Amino acid sequence: MRMLINSPQTVVADALRGMAAAHPELDVDVERRIVVRRDARDGGRVGVVSGGGSGHEPLHAGFVGHGMLSAACPGEVFTSPVPDQMVRAAAAVDSGQGVLFVVKNYTGDVLNFEMAAELAEEDGLRIERVLVDDDVAVTDSLFTAGRRGTGATLFVEKIAGAAAEEGAPLERVAALARQVDECSRSFGVALSACTTPAKGSPTFDLPDGELELGIGIHGEPGRERRPMMSAREIAEVAVGAVLEELARIGPADGPVLALVNGMGATPLLELYGFHAEVARVLAERGVPVARALVGNYVTSLDMAGCSVTLCRADEELLRLWDAPVRTAALRWGL
């Protein structure tokens, strides 16, 4: 397997050095692995801190900046960061208004952020946490660690960040973040496995002519393997699964935010074609799409495939979604 790296041991640090060189508006601590927006403490805002394993770029460091995250803590590839990183990040962005931790529902992330929250609170900071768990592929959650956090993380970080930018207090920012999580569901498919630098070969074997349905974002196989399907057929399955789970929350009453997300190795040509099918299915089911985003945002290294995330959005969420954002990977309105 050929990779554009120096060594598996230095991939994360090397990527952070590159971010620092490309984005002088970010304060990148390569050694401690914290990315902070330089103006994080200006204006007495609530801090919004996220983090997780590396390999999901641009998540999370690519979303640090005006109107989104105050700081991000990248861990090793597919491995949660350690509490020290989160405690330092929280201290670096706290302006006395408290800090929201955005945590994806994976055992490692949950445990490390939990420890970090305790330590930061001992240091006198006010910490709130929101757990993102949007993946509908995890149905029998009694027998798992709960639904995984995937694409909805982007919605949570954008909307919580916009609220913090406006000066909303910590409780309000946290409540909006939880509302976004509760109103969002995702479903992913893999057309290939991914290759972690440490292992150097694909994490599972996916024969030609087959695909994995119901994947997460860590190169793990999905819920079931099926013969290859067309974009049209995949959209039917994915959107159907997401809408079915959204219906459990309550009756549909309005538009959705839609994210068609690439897993890293699927070109935009394919993603836009897939989005056309997603939009068609949603139109057929009478679900209006208020805003759509298509691209590689919550990736899984070099995995081919995509995920669909839908968030039922009220006017407040749409307003916060439209609010200006200026980060490495997402920017509009400024």
Added chain:
Amino acid sequence: MRDADFFRRWMAAAAASVEREADRLTELDSPIGDADHGSNLRRGFAAVAAALEAEPVSAAPGPVLQLAGRTLISTVGGASGPLYGTLLRRTGKALGASAEVSDAELRAALSEGVGAVAQLGGAVPGDKTMLDALEPGVAALGTSYRAAASAAENGALATVPMRARKGRASYLGERSVGHQDPGATSSALLLAALADVAESADAR
């Protein structure tokens, strides 16, 4: 009685064993996890070995394990960092500040450590986690250190037919069946390192 040096040697043996077995742990982690258990633990235990070398030699057994646990939490990440870190920290805390501890005290302390891991991870034996090696291992400590190592090893082997209910492997459901749990495997290594160090100490 076991002094601080015994616990330093245990941690050094564990670090060497993890280093030796890192590729196998990562291999076990590929089909049901994300192929990094070996590399993560290797990084953590290397940091433990370095931290203990930097510490003054006079430390008591309890602080040695607490430092090792804190170091793992600060360097490993993922789920194994907090879980292994908690195991060693809580065991060390239970040992207190005595300069020497008896085998019975170590047994009791380890059992507190394992209890803390179960509480933190919310897992029970049978969930296909490190507890499936740690619980039988610590239960067999009453017989001998070697018996504990064997029980943990058997516990790790017994995870093969289990369906994972915790951690990332749980998302695979039935597809997690047929693979040995990497966390249970590394837990067995930890108890095997303890048995090796105890036997070499007793042979002196």
